[in-house]
Amino acid sequence: MKHLISIDDLSKDEIIGILDKAEDFEDVALGLRSCKILEGKILANLFFEPSTRTRISFETAMKRLGGEVVNVSAQEASSMAKGETLADTVRVISNYCDAIVIRHFLEGAARFAAENSSVPVINAGDGAGQHPTQTLLDLYTIRKECRRLEGLTIALVGDLKYSRTIHSLIKALKLFKNKIYLVSPEILALPEEFLEELDGNAEKAKLEDIIESVDVLYVTRIQKERFLDEEEYRRVAGSYRITPEIVSRMKDGAIILHPLPRVDEIDVRVDSMRQARYFKQAFYGVPVRMAILSEVML
Amino acid sequence: MKELVISKIREGTVIDHIPAGRAILVLKILGINEKTKETVSMALNVTSKKMGKKDIVKVEGLFIKEEELNKIALIAPNATINLIKDYEIEKKFKVKLPEVVRGILRCPNRMCISNSREPISSIFYVRAEGDEVFAKCHYCGRKIKDLSQYLL
Numbered sequence: 001m002k003h004l005i006s007i008d009d010l011s012k013d014e015i016i017g018i019l020d021k022a023e024d025f026e027d028v029a030l031g032l033r034s035c036k037i038l039e040g041k042i043l044a045n046l047f048f049e050p051s052t053r054t055r056i057s058f059e060t061a062m063k064r065l066g067g068e069v070v071n072v073s074a075q076e077a078s079s080m081a082k083g084e085t086l087a088d089t090v091r092v093i094s095n096y097c098d099a100i101v102i103r104h105f106l107e108g109a110a111r112f113a114a115e116n117s118s119v120p121v122i123n124a125g126d127g128a129g130q131h132p133t134q135t136l137l138d139l140y141t142i143r144k145e146c147r148r149l150e151g152l153t154i155a156l157v158g159d160l161k162y163s164r165t166i167h168s169l170i171k172a173l174k175l176f177k178n179k180i181y182l183v184s185p186e187i188l189a190l191p192e193e194f195l196e197e198l199d200g201n202a203e204k205a206k207l208e209d210i211i212e213s214v215d216v217l218y219v220t221r222i223q224k225e226r227f228l229d230e231e232e233y234r235r236v237a238g239s240y241r242i243t244p245e246i247v248s249r250m251k252d253g254a255i256i257l258h259p260l261p262r263v264d265e266i267d268v269r270v271d272s273m274r275q276a277r278y279f280k281q282a283f284y285g286v287p288v289r290m291a292i293l294s295e296v297m298l
Numbered sequence: 299m300k301e302l303v304i305s306k307i308r309e310g311t312v313i314d315h316i317p318a319g320r321a322i323l324v325l326k327i328l329g330i331n332e333k334t335k336e337t338v339s340m341a342l343n344v345t346s347k348k349m350g351k352k353d354i355v356k357v358e359g360l361f362i363k364e365e366e367l368n369k370i371a372l373i374a375p376n377a378t379i380n381l382i383k384d385y386e387i388e389k390k391f392k393v394k395l396p397e398v399v400r401g402i403l404r405c406p407n408r409m410c411i412s413n414s415r416e417p418i419s420s421i422f423y424v425r426a427e428g429d430e431v432f433a434k435c436h437y438c439g440r441k442i443k444d445l446s447q448y449l450l
């Protein structure tokens with residue numbers, strides 16, 4: 001049985017295979033072609049943490065491929081969890097469906113869910129751990145918009161400590177030959193274990209020093225919910241902000257990505273600039289998740 | 299004449315070359331405590347040519363399985379084992395670091411699922427780098443060293 005828990009579970013060839021498959025599904029995601037290969041299948045969305053984009057794009061992807069979706073909301077999931085362990089919840093729900101998408105606030109929850117499930121489990125974010133489907137759509141966006149996945153200069157900006165998006169992306173980027181800059185307040189610097197994984201291919205930098213050389217500016221939100229100390233959050237929030245002035249220094253063909261939602265780390269005036277690709281990135285979540293769903297369920 | 303710190307045992311397991319101060323932790327790893335029936339003698343801070351100071355543990359009447367004994371390598375990578383029968387050494391070997399340990403180490407990441415109320419045992423992947431032993435949590439990926447701090 002195939003699960004997708006961490007980007008580490010995939011080889012470089014498997015990643016490229018999923019991206020190629022997503023490319024084939026793009027016209028289906030746009031509603032231009034019908035493809036009902038998941039007809040008769042049921043996907044359970046099991047979300048213990050709120051989600052908009054991830055949940056809806058999984059639901060859209062499943063429906064575009066002819067499948068059905070059962071949604072278990074954060075509120076239902078947490079009330080279920082009050083009386084029942086995650087292990088039991090997953091054992092029960094896996095009897096009702098053909099695959100489970102899970103988001104949970106504890107790290108490793110998706111792997112544990114997979115160990116207790118009789119159907120494939122897809123990790124849609126486990127605390128500050130991994131978010132592999134976001135990574136696949138990030139890679140897809142980079143490949144589509146930059147026309148390659150290697151030989152790029154990529155700056156990761158913002159919360160590098162708690163962002164699971166960043167933690168997953170870093171694991172994937174090490175498979176491709178890119179120059180990586182890490183731009184963050186010291187308090188939100190990339191944890192040592194991820195730095196080790198990059199094996200010397202990344203360096204800490206200041207945005208103003210590298211902005212003219214980057215091909216991809218990947219910006220993340222400082223997540224209030226990851227801070228135990230609100231004072232600490234206030235100190236670092238708003239410590240970086242991408243403005244039109246900064247963007248105007250970027251080279252031709254450079255792009256800005258963001259996993260969304262944003263708060264105020266990207267000025268809304270940037271949205272209309274040609275470098276802004278974060279809404280397109282959000283759309284790419286649908287064909288990429290179609291590829292993932294068909295991969296685990298067929 | 300060499301003086302014996304603790305007496306010879308007729309039958310059982312002797313664990314030697316334990317870093318000084320870790321004998322109790324060795325018993326903890328082996329699950330030996332006041333509720334188990336084995337007679338245990340310990341020598342602490344014994345002078346050692348190789349180690350300066352070391353601890354020794356003798357467990358009478360019990361041949362501990364090699365798989366169990368290898369878990370000791372997490373905190374005593376150079377420990378040697380003597381299996382004793384009729385006061386003679388029947389088998390002698392050095393502990394070998396296990397690749398995976400279950401239910402022995404605690405993940406320090408409080409947001410790791412292995413620390414939740416779920417029916418779950420911690421799983422760590424173990425490797426040595428030089429003299430140091432590292433372990434990586436199967437669930438959250440957290441890496442730890444100085445493993446004696448994380449014994450359950």
